[in-house]
Amino acid sequence: xxxxxxxxxxxxxxxxxxxxxxxxxxxxxxxxxxxxxxxxxxxxxxxxxxxxxxxxxxxxxxxxxxxxxxxxxxxxxxxxxxxxxxxxxxxxxxxxxxxxxxxxxxxxxxxxxxxxxxxxxxxxx
Numbered sequence: 001x002x003x004x005x006x007x008x009x010x011x012x013x014x015x016x017x018x019x020x021x022x023x024x025x026x027x028x029x030x031x032x033x034x035x036x037x038x039x040x041x042x043x044x045x046x047x048x049x050x051x052x053x054x055x056x057x058x059x060x061x062x063x064x065x066x067x068x069x070x071x072x073x074x075x076x077x078x079x080x081x082x083x084x085x086x087x088x089x090x091x092x093x094x095x096x097x098x099x100x101x102x103x104x105x106x107x108x109x110x111x112x113x114x115x116x117x118x119x120x121x122x123x124x125x
Contacts, residue, residue, distance in 0.1 A: 002026045002114050004096050009119030012086055016123075020081040022096030022116055030074040033102040036081045037109055038092035038121075047107030048094070049081055059105040064090070086123045093118040 008020040020036070035050035049070035050059045058070055064083075072079045079096060097112035 004116035006096050006116045006119040009121045011122045013125050016086055017084040020094055022079045024077045029077050031101050032098040034079045035097045035107055038094045040092040050105040050107040052103055052105045053101045057105040059107045088123050091123050093120050
């Protein structure tokens with residue numbers, strides 16, 4: 001059974017940093033493109049950061065550009081989202097997702113096939 005499990009969500013203060021992890025079980029991530037998405041209360045889910053299968057291409061969406069990065073560690077079968085200078089508007093449930101092999105880092109949720117259950121990130125003073 002293919003599973004993605006996110007971890008690392010927490011309550012942090014504005015300006016702090018946090019790293020989210022997404023570990024796969026039941027399959028190897030090295031054949032998949034990966035992405036991080038988030039959904040704030042009352043809002044639609046939006047793309048945050050995505051990475052191609054090879055890792056050579058990444059997409060960081062405008063709301064988090066310059067503050068968030070994505071990288072993958074195929075040896076650990078894990079993808080990470082490094083978040084810095086967090087803002088209250090980053091508060092959301094963060095999801096990781098996987099799609100079949102791709103040379104591109106599309107951050108459209110409709111192209112992703114497998115999803116984790118999410119981890120809560122709250123940014124508040």
